[in-house]
Amino acid sequence: MSAVDLDLEGEPPLRATLRRMRHHKGIVFGGVVVVIFMLLAVFAPLLTPYDYATQNIANRMVPPVWAGGNWTHPFGTDHLGRDYLARLLYGTRISVIVGVGASTIGCCIGVTLGLAAGYWGGRVDRFVSFLLACQLAMPTILLAMALVFIIGPSTLVVICVVGVLHWNLFLVVTRAATMRVREMEFVQASRALGASPMPIITHDVLPNVTSHIIVIYTFEFGKAILAEATLSFLGVGVPAPAPSWGLMIAEGRNALFFQPWLVIIPGAALFLLVIAVNLMGDGLRDVTAPEARQ
Secondary structure: OOHHHOOOOOOOHHHHHHHHHHOOHHHHHHHHHHHHHHHHHHOHHHHOOOOOOOOOHHHOOOOOHHHOOOOOOOOOEOOOOOEHHHHHHHHHHHHHHHHHHHHHHHHHHHHHHHHHHHHHOHHHHHHHHHHHHHHHHOOHHHHHHHHHHHHOOOHHHHHHHHHHOOOHHHHHHHHHHHHHHOOOHHHHHHHHOOOOHHHHHHHHHHHHHHHHHHHHHHHHHHHHHHHHHHHHHOOOOOOOOOOOHHHHHHHHHHHOOOOOHHHHHHHHHHHHHHHHHHHHHHHHHHHHOHHHHO
């Protein structure tokens, strides 16, 4: 084990964790990339003078500047003459909003069920395990397509559907961590003093499983972004003319052999954001693992 992984003698746990995070390459790289995408999403109107939906047929299929284009449209234009940089920047907003919204919904559902099943056990645990088995038996993408098609495609519907269908990992991890924490001495002491279950769960159990939840949240964030891109690619996600990255890939696939940048640009952005989030999740798992604190 390297010196980076070792806590300094007498160092507070929070400070030690932050120190390990600063020295973890995955967290640093992933965090920087995620922050950049967040800033691009927030300041998109300031970074391009074009609207993502404005069409100019006379200026269609302009290549990006590195492929012989011009700096008027540095990332080129699509088949309707819309500025590709503007669509990419505003598409970042959709991906970030869907990732945060869907992960938060899934987190609330999964953590609530996991805490209940892990703390009370017995019939509650069996009922929650039955719900989990039912959820795992469902074809997630097909069910999401059906629900979005029935309700009607919109950003809010995509967030809710993806969130409702992506809570199983939160449940499994929270349940296992809660079953371990509930047997610890400080929880037993709270019970002996007559504390009711809800204060014990909120004040004793939940703070001690939060690190696990944060790690799972980062992974589910990336999965939610990919799920939204998949639904939009298949035509049942965020409706046009909203600049979803999945929709941009779907619109550019017909010209893949002649204008490959129509697919490469949004595909590269999608890959970079998801891999950055996953690197953060891997890093957080490493620095919060018990063996990292030895």
